[in-house]
Amino acid sequence: MKLLFSKKEKQAQPKKEKKVKVRTGGKLKKSVLFLWILLISSLAFGIYKNFTAIDQHTIHETKIIEATISDTNAIESFTRNFVKDYYTWENESEVLEERTEKLTVYLTEELQALNADMVREDIPTSSTVQNINIWSLKEEKENTFSVVYSVQQKITEEEDSTLTSSTYRIVLYQDEQENLVIIQNPTIWDQPEKSDFTPKQVENNGTAESETVEEVTLFLESFFASYPTATGQELAYYVKNNALPVIKKDYTFSGFINPVFQGKENQIMVWLTVKYLDEETKAIQLSQYELILEKDTNWMIVE
Structure with missing residues (x-):
């Protein structure tokens, strides 16, 4: 009777369940994400420091x-x-x-x-x-x-x-x-000598229409004929932003040499040599200008 009870007791014991292995992938993903954030932050900080250093160096040189x-x-x-x-x-x-x-x-x-x-x-x-x-x-x-x-x-x-x-x-x-x-x-010691540098010559490139070139030429002829003796108030009819100074000289306008015209949006750029006769010295005075003109109600020299 005792043996029977022990056998039954053994049979009544439940079978042990097998442990199922669980993969903990969440923690690994979080670690990788953290490393990527750290890498990107370091890169951004390095770029910021680089630009900041350049700005500080420029200010120091100034x-x-x-x-x-x-x-x-x-x-x-x-x-x-x-x-x-x-x-x-x-x-x-x-x-x-x-x-x-x-x-x-x-x-x-x-x-x-x-x-x-x-x-x-x-x-x-x-x-x-x-x-x-x-x-x-x-x-x-x-x-x-x-x-x-x-x-x-x-x-x-x-x-x-x-x-x-x-x-x-x-x-x-x-x-x-x-x-x-x-x-x-x-x-x-030695002194500076003449450089062999030659500036690039500006040429007409067809960006200024012929009708516009004719208008600007007439305007500039009128301006440079009166420019030498013009007062500040008279100059204001032709020039904005003090682009040209008052000179008050006894010069007689004689014409232009090799004027070049180029158009850009609503502006005309002009390179020209203005020929004057200096009435005091009787010598020819050649002045070179690079001008920018705009048209409102009439043409104006803006730079």
């Missing part, structure tokens, strides 16, 4: 250019005064002493000593400055500037006089109070 321009007048004036005193002398001891004293205003003590024997007391020539040209002014480093200039001198020896021209470079230092001193002696 500030440097403005600072250089503000210093130009003082340095140029200082240089011109120096050149005039440095290259002027006479073969007289008093004049040479005055020259030496003047140079103390421009040169460091070291350079004053270096230049002590430049013009000797027994020098047979005298020199006067005829012309000064400043070719370049550059900021070499903070508060230090280089200037390239040429000077034309009239050299006189006994009864003979000649003109000579040379180019030099000096270096100056400017302190916080904008005071200047030359720290490098005039050194032989």
Whole structure:
């Protein structure tokens, strides 16, 4: 009886169910999505930083250019005064002493000593400055500037006089109070020469109708005939936005040379040389213009 009960009890036990494997794909998809969002965000941030860096760099360069321009007048004036005193002398001891004293205003003590024997007391020539040209002014480093200039001198020896021209470079230092001193002696240099650049010639391209060209030509002939003596009020009938200045000169209009017309939307672009006779000098004056005209009730020069 006991055995029977145990057998039945065993038979009554339910069978164990097999576990079904469940794939957890949701978490993997969320991880991949998160990585894609992170990648796109990093890329967008990198592009933003790149454009921001370019903008900041551009602003920085603009500030440097403005600072250089503000210093130009003082340095140029200082240089011109120096050149005039440095290259002027006479073969007289008093004049040479005055020259030496003047140079103390421009040169460091070291350079004053270096230049002590430049013009000797027994020098047979005298020199006067005829012309000064400043070719370049550059900021070499903070508060230090280089200037390239040429000077034309009239050299006189006994009864003979000649003109000579040379180019030099000096270096100056400017302190916080904008005071200047030359720290490098005039050194032989080269001056700019003529460039071989030739601008592209503009030609008529058929974009301006012949009737329009005739109208504009008549308008410009009328304008340039009265332009030299026109007042600001009279100029307003022909010109907008102060595109051309009042000149008040005694010129007589003589015609155009090689006018070129091109049309663009409601505007006409004109390239031309205007021929005038200068009544004061009796010479021919040739002025070149690039103009943009528009027509409202009548033609007007807008640029």
